[in-house]
Amino acid sequence: MTILVTYASRGGATAGVAQAIAKVLIEQGLQVTLLPMQQVHDLSNYQAVVAGSAIHKNNWLPEALTFVKQHQSALQTKPFAAFLTCLALAMTKQPEKTRTDVAQWLQPVRNLVQPCSEGLFAGVLDLSKISLGYRMLFRGAMLVRRWREGDYRNWPAIEAWAAALPSQLI
């Protein structure tokens, strides 16, 4: 049986996190399929699912929520772990409060399927990955929130979360 690790990513940061999670699971001897959510049509071949999305406007990407809605009944019958990447966790001066706030962004997912584990990770801000039209708007938001470009992914934290998954997924 295979574990599906699937992701919704606009700039590639979440795809990179999904790849790292898959690598850890494979190193633990599990069989893993890694796919973007748009390429997943049927969950029947998977024993468990790990799904993650970038955060836009305090939410999983629309295609990620659509994925959970579309596969809700299948996901309810198997272990399901969820993760997100965002910038709020990278820039905060109040890490514990921010973590509590960011955890709430998974509530729409929980309303559909309850994850057995949730991973909250800082992501990447790379303006070159944002469309030209949106970039100007985004620069304004960056000033207000004091966001700076950078890769804030905490690989040891991501790998530690992935290493704890097998006991919950199998």
Ligand SMILES: Cc1cc2nc3c(=O)[nH]c(=O)nc-3n(C[C@H](O)[C@H](O)[C@H](O)COP(=O)(O)O)c2cc1C
């Ligand atoms: C249009 C847009 C909106 C975003 N909104 C938020 C947000 O509301 N909160 C947050 O913490 N990060 C936000 N981010 C940051 C992304 O979640 C972060 O850059 C993420 O790692 C991007 O992942 P990706 O490269 O897989 O798309 C936003 C990024 C973009 C481009």
